[in-house]
Amino acid sequence: MNLGNKMNIIEIKNVTKRFNGVTAVDNLSFIAESGKIYGFLGPNGAGKTTTIRMIMGIIKPDSGEIKVFGDKISEQNKGQIGYIPEERGLYKKYKVIGLLMYFARLKGMNYTEASKNIDIWLDKVNLKDRANNKIEELSKGMQQNIQLIVSLINDPNLVILDEPFVGLDPINARNMKDIILKLKESGKTIIFSTHQMNEAERLCDHILLINKGKKLIDSLISEVKKKYSKNFVTVEFKNKMPDLKGISIIKNLYYEGNKVEIELIKNADSNKLLELLLEKEDIKKYEISESSLESIFVEVVTNEI
Amino acid sequence: MKSKTKIVALTEFITNVKRKEFIILTLLLPLILLTSMVIPLFFMQTVSHEKETLGVVDETGIVMPVLKERYTDYLIKEIANAEEARQLLENNNISSYIIIEKDFIEKGKVSYYSKIQLSSFSSANMNLERIVSDIAIENLLRNEGISNEVINKVKDPIEMERITVTKTGDEKETPFSFVGNYLLPLFLFMSIMNAGGYLLNGIVEEKENKVVEVLLSTISPSELLSGKILGLGGLGILQVSIWGIGIIAVTKILNIPLITFEKGIIIMIFFILGYFFYSSIFAMIGSISTSTRDSQQISAIVSFIVFIPMLLFFGIVQNPNMAFIRLLGMIPPFTPSIMIMRVLLTETLISDIIISIIILIGSVIVAAKIASKIFNIGILMYGKKPSLNEVIRWIRG
Numbered sequence: 001m002n003l004g005n006k007m008n009i010i011e012i013k014n015v016t017k018r019f020n021g022v023t024a025v026d027n028l029s030f031i032a033e034s035g036k037i038y039g040f041l042g043p044n045g046a047g048k049t050t051t052i053r054m055i056m057g058i059i060k061p062d063s064g065e066i067k068v069f070g071d072k073i074s075e076q077n078k079g080q081i082g083y084i085p086e087e088r089g090l091y092k093k094y095k096v097i098g099l100l101m102y103f104a105r106l107k108g109m110n111y112t113e114a115s116k117n118i119d120i121w122l123d124k125v126n127l128k129d130r131a132n133n134k135i136e137e138l139s140k141g142m143q144q145n146i147q148l149i150v151s152l153i154n155d156p157n158l159v160i161l162d163e164p165f166v167g168l169d170p171i172n173a174r175n176m177k178d179i180i181l182k183l184k185e186s187g188k189t190i191i192f193s194t195h196q197m198n199e200a201e202r203l204c205d206h207i208l209l210i211n212k213g214k215k216l217i218d219s220l221i222s223e224v225k226k227k228y229s230k231n232f233v234t235v236e237f238k239n240k241m242p243d244l245k246g247i248s249i250i251k252n253l254y255y256e257g258n259k260v261e262i263e264l265i266k267n268a269d270s271n272k273l274l275e276l277l278l279e280k281e282d283i284k285k286y287e288i289s290e291s292s293l294e295s296i297f298v299e300v301v302t303n304e305i
Numbered sequence: 306m307k308s309k310t311k312i313v314a315l316t317e318f319i320t321n322v323k324r325k326e327f328i329i330l331t332l333l334l335p336l337i338l339l340t341s342m343v344i345p346l347f348f349m350q351t352v353s354h355e356k357e358t359l360g361v362v363d364e365t366g367i368v369m370p371v372l373k374e375r376y377t378d379y380l381i382k383e384i385a386n387a388e389e390a391r392q393l394l395e396n397n398n399i400s401s402y403i404i405i406e407k408d409f410i411e412k413g414k415v416s417y418y419s420k421i422q423l424s425s426f427s428s429a430n431m432n433l434e435r436i437v438s439d440i441a442i443e444n445l446l447r448n449e450g451i452s453n454e455v456i457n458k459v460k461d462p463i464e465m466e467r468i469t470v471t472k473t474g475d476e477k478e479t480p481f482s483f484v485g486n487y488l489l490p491l492f493l494f495m496s497i498m499n500a501g502g503y504l505l506n507g508i509v510e511e512k513e514n515k516v517v518e519v520l521l522s523t524i525s526p527s528e529l530l531s532g533k534i535l536g537l538g539g540l541g542i543l544q545v546s547i548w549g550i551g552i553i554a555v556t557k558i559l560n561i562p563l564i565t566f567e568k569g570i571i572i573m574i575f576f577i578l579g580y581f582f583y584s585s586i587f588a589m590i591g592s593i594s595t596s597t598r599d600s601q602q603i604s605a606i607v608s609f610i611v612f613i614p615m616l617l618f619f620g621i622v623q624n625p626n627m628a629f630i631r632l633l634g635m636i637p638p639f640t641p642s643i644m645i646m647r648v649l650l651t652e653t654l655i656s657d658i659i660i661s662i663i664i665l666i667g668s669v670i671v672a673a674k675i676a677s678k679i680f681n682i683g684i685l686m687y688g689k690k691p692s693l694n695e696v697i698r699w700i701r702g
Binding site: 075083084085087098151 | 309320510520521524525
């Protein structure tokens with residue numbers, strides 16, 4: 001596979017992991033290049049968290065190989081990954097500054113470097129005056145930010161977020177999105193898992209859809225849409241709804257009040273449809289709609305079943 | 306030591322040393338234990354002076370006057386007959402009564418009636434028995450025409466002075482020897498249990514608040530576990546040192562003999578090895594527990610096992626070198642406490658000490674290996690408690 005001059009940040013090769021005889025990840029291969037946002041999609045129990053934990057070296061694959069930054073995961077390159085697990089938590093009794101210092105030191109930073117970065121980060125998220133508060137005294141949103149600082153404190157090149165949007169209110173979810181986009185701007189590689197398709201659709205360059213441990217889709221989001229998109233057209237007529245039966249290029253009709261959603265047969269021309277419809281009735285609105293990632297997800301996963 | 310292990314150890318030490326519970330325990334435990342030892346002694350001496358009434362039914366006429374003269378633990382009330390005495394006892398007018406039959410000397414028997422069980426444990430009751438015995442001796446010997454001088458000698462022929470022979474010389478036994486010998490192992494084990502408890506709670510807490518996964522993304526489970534064990538071990542040593550300095554100061558002031566330096570070193574070896582052994586066990590418990598509550602239930606059982614040897618204290622005092630105790634000193638869960646008591650109480654065979662230390666080191670290595678295997682897997686298991694079979698599979702894994 002030729003990947004040009006982009007560096008492979010993560011290489012997963014034929015990885016399989018079983019728990020008590022249940023295959024959580026089944027012969028999965030995947031490559032992440034630098035500077036992109038990757039979305040790990042899949043229903044609950046698809047194997048997303050297991051895959052992420054294997055990338056992090058928290059659990060070991062039964063077979064196959066995982067390389068991060070071109071090497072096997074080790075204590076050295078672990079520090080170069082910022083990780084927010086699905087199960088988030090912090091020491092409730094620690095002071096903000098003490099907690100951040102502990103993790104910064106564990107990531108191999110020295111004291112002066114660490115305190116400098118902690119200062120910068122606390123300032124960035126407006127928590128500088130809370131440095132000496134205990135974690136339990138902070139609001140959930142603030143704790144979320146502290147969690148984020150923990151994973152980003154040493155400016156890692158790869159950031160892995162497991163279900164970053166779960167449990168966030170709309171404001172914090174937007175903050176999270178901004179942070180992810182900013183990380184991408186500064187050249188980081190980001191991987192996040194989610195089952196919220198709208199977030200993935202807005203953020204990802206590339207998606208990896210897995211179900212029951214198996215890879216179903218692994219490509220750029222634009223290509224996914226091209227490949228799986230169906231021809232859908234939404235039409236709103238000015239006066240009354242004409243009889244649409246008998247038009248050969250229409251596959252299906254979904255009526256919704258004054259509007260109708262028309263599914264065209266494969267490779268049908270939507271301009272041709274417009275012509276045909278205008279012969280029948282005046283049109284108020286004619287919209288060619290792309291199918292959403294969500295509908296692709298549902299279709300691919302259910303077909304799989 | 307790996308640098309990440311050191312960071313964990315230091316952080317564990319610093320966070321826990323600042324805990325209120327730690328400070329309170331370190332400063333108050335000696336006080337509490339000391340008072341709990343001293344209060345019973347205090348009661349033994351003072352309760353008897355609180356005046357209660359002893360009824361005496363004296364059919365001989367000779368006992369009553371002597372009792373009145375010599376017996377000071379109770380007020381004495383002469384009662385005409387047994388029925389009346391029983392009545393008074395039932396109405397709580399008297400707290401006990403004694404019946405002295407006419408032929409009590411020939412029979413060699415008097416009867417004491419009381420509503421209280423185990424009255425033979427009270428010093429007032431023992432005094433009473435001794436005085437009545439004295440009366441019998443006096444009467445018997447006086448009838449034989451023996452002089453008062455000899456009679457007094459018979460009543461109290463000798464007093465035994467108890468001397469313990471140690472390497473530093475002869476030492477007179479004092480009540481403080483008991484307190485010291487019993488308290489020292491107790492202190493050491495309180496410290497182990499305390500540090501082990503912190504380890505256990507720490508692990509369960511990290512599981513409960515899900516912090517462990519973030520930790521494991523930067524550090525390996527064995528580094529994490531060894532950092533915790535070392536940090537909290539330091540905490541235990543600090544605590545014991547504080548208590549040790551206190552004990553040395555008190556013994557210096559009261560001029561009580563202290564254990565020798567060699568014994569101190571041997572005890573510290575057993576203390577440290579004991580800590581590593583039990584902390585491995587606590588780590589196992591923490592790794593398979595899913596909540597603080599069930600971890601505490603399991604650890605209560607462990608603490609009980611640890612303290613069983615303390616109950617054997619009086620057996621060990623009677624014969625610290627008996628085969629059963631020697632054997633028990635070589636069975637790992639009991640080794641540290643039994644050996645600490647044996648070393649304290651007697652000159653233990655050096656071979657026994659070496660064998661115990663070797664066994665204990667071996668057990669520590671095995672326990673630590675098992676603990677780290679269980680820890681590696683168990684620490685990521687949220688919510689579901691593993692079955693015994695699963696745990697065994699992890700260990701074999």
